[in-house]
Amino acid sequence: MNEGAPRAERQRRATLKDVARLAGVSQSTTSRALSGEGYVAAGVRARVLAASEELRYVPHAMARSLRTQDSRSIGVLVSDLRNTFYADLAAGIAGRARANRYTMMLVDDQGSTEAELSAARAFVATRVAGVIVTPLSASVTDYLIGQRIPVVEVDRQFSAGRCDAVLVDNIDVARRMTDHLISLGHQRIALFIDETNWTTGSDRVEGFRRALKDAGIEPNPSLVISAGWEAAEARRAAIDVLARREHPTAIFAANNLLAEGVWRAASDLGLRIPDDVSIVSFDDSQWMSMVSPGITAVAQDAIALGEAAIDRLLARVAEPDAPPQTLVLEAQVLPRGSTAAPRAGA
């Protein structure tokens, strides 16, 4: 053996060339033997496999995809992994990605549009096959579409008709939930909402308004409350609202964080649910089935949402020029104990 640099020899990772040399055949043959494509004599294949095993050879995925010009990874961009909604979404995607032998690059943009855009650039740089995003603005999607990378928008939609999307019918579900409250006799219903620039938010408000309108209830703008992004903010806002003399008899929280804030506020003020105030939530959470009474909630199946998104993405990758599709998944209203008729006289 060459006594030159045994240590360096050990350190370097084996390449195809090393395997070829050890097996005593050319790189072309080695490649064929390992990939199983093309002619290779049985004996030679065995020698190559043995050599590859001995050197613990692992093909360099980047070199491969550089040459073949295709990619086995997808980019996923979510807003906040600590929120179970996004975590479940990611879990759904991760499972299916693995099943389809894709790897997943995950970025949590923490609500920052700069982070979002820089993640998109990183995805383009690594030439992902496609991207799944819960967008904060239209710019990510625009950028990716401009770069001709397949995109699926999930949960919120900014680029309707320009890329695929997987959504829940927020208008309909919000309306049904509001109807539920109205049918119990509630007239003064407050809606806690985070953001109305997104389709999720504006659609939920829209569904809420329609239900009121259809029931002939006068819309009251002071009962649509922008409650910020965090439970703590929502809690403060809810304390304000619930401390009013004629406080709403029911509160509809547009997501799980807001619901937490509202629930804590009611608890802070010693209000009893549902006697003093009914509470419902858009988004189910573990705690909502554990507190008593349980919180009536819209159960979005975030895992299914993620699975649908990656299925759509892979279909799009296979057929880039098909017209964009928007998938709308069902969401269920789970009635629990947090809703009842308003107290007489309230």
Next chain:
Amino acid sequence: MNEGAPRAERQRRATLKDVARLAGVSQSTTSRALSGEGYVAAGVRARVLAASEELRYVPHAMARSLRTQDSRSIGVLVSDLRNTFYADLAAGIAGRARANRYTMMLVDDQGSTEAELSAARAFVATRVAGVIVTPLSASVTDYLIGQRIPVVEVDRQFSAGRCDAVLVDNIDVARRMTDHLISLGHQRIALFIDETNWTTGSDRVEGFRRALKDAGIEPNPSLVISAGWEAAEARRAAIDVLARREHPTAIFAANNLLAEGVWRAASDLGLRIPDDVSIVSFDDSQWMSMVSPGITAVAQDAIALGEAAIDRLLARVAEPDAPPQTLVLEAQVLPRGSTAAPRAGA
């Protein structure tokens, strides 16, 4: 212009060569202009930048890292993203990764050792700079170490002394928690545990045992209960245990899922907490602060755990030959209302 194939021309993504051609300089110069390394005349740089802008050029990260032989991505392997503990861990890692301009490849192995190993192979194939793993067995770490890829084990440790690790002192915390119950007067304490082949599980059992021993309480093997992996299983097991004539006066659940099962079982049986049974949990969860009474729990800061893990990993990448370190982070016992002295006579 060449009228040959305008469509194909539009389709292809711009490469360095295209930018160079448009700017009228060589690839070398273009590369230097874009990277800022080496000499480039100001006018030329401007031209190159303009050309790159016009073609919406995005450098091919894989080609780059193939050439430079370094990697800007890390692999992360967790057991179940739907569990907030792992989701928070991933969130902590994701934040720091982004801050350090690394991308993160995330795999959720769903508790399958095959999935775990195949993820590890995928990481090696993409030549990640390093891997953070909540291992299911020693084999992932062994494999990665064999491939000379830096590894940090988090939460559980299988390869002590052979790679870095970031942990919580499970023995100590479990002991303190048990002491808390003992100091309230409990003698018949059950421990619900998932798995004792992992350091997390066996250490929690160990801490529990030591606390009992130090207090002179006879260890009772029938009170250390393997309650499976899911809340539903734990619930069934807890119903069995709590339905016994002389049921334990306190239950220590070794993680949040188990705690959920135990809590639901108590609720199923109409037992009052803490009057009929005290409950404590290793792992805090959102619901534990929302139910009443709140559940006394060990709060592990999973985000901090993730941050510490990636800090360690990046330090290791910078200095591969330093001796392995094991970081032990603090965890707090959060006393809530779920613990009290056992009922007289119980």
Next chain:
DNA sequence: TTCGCGACTGGAATCGTTCCCACATTTCCG
């Protein structure tokens, strides 16, 4: 005038694969 040096540029090798092509050998069939 010549030398040397700093500023600047381009050619070409390289990273680790795949795969087209050319060539060699064997098999098969009319």
Next chain:
DNA sequence: CGGAAATGTGGGAACGATTCCAGTCGCGAA
């Protein structure tokens, strides 16, 4: 028996970047 087809092999050009090296200038100093 001749040639086509099937089988097996290796050479070498890509893929898209970086970077070493060898040049070409212009200019101030010797």
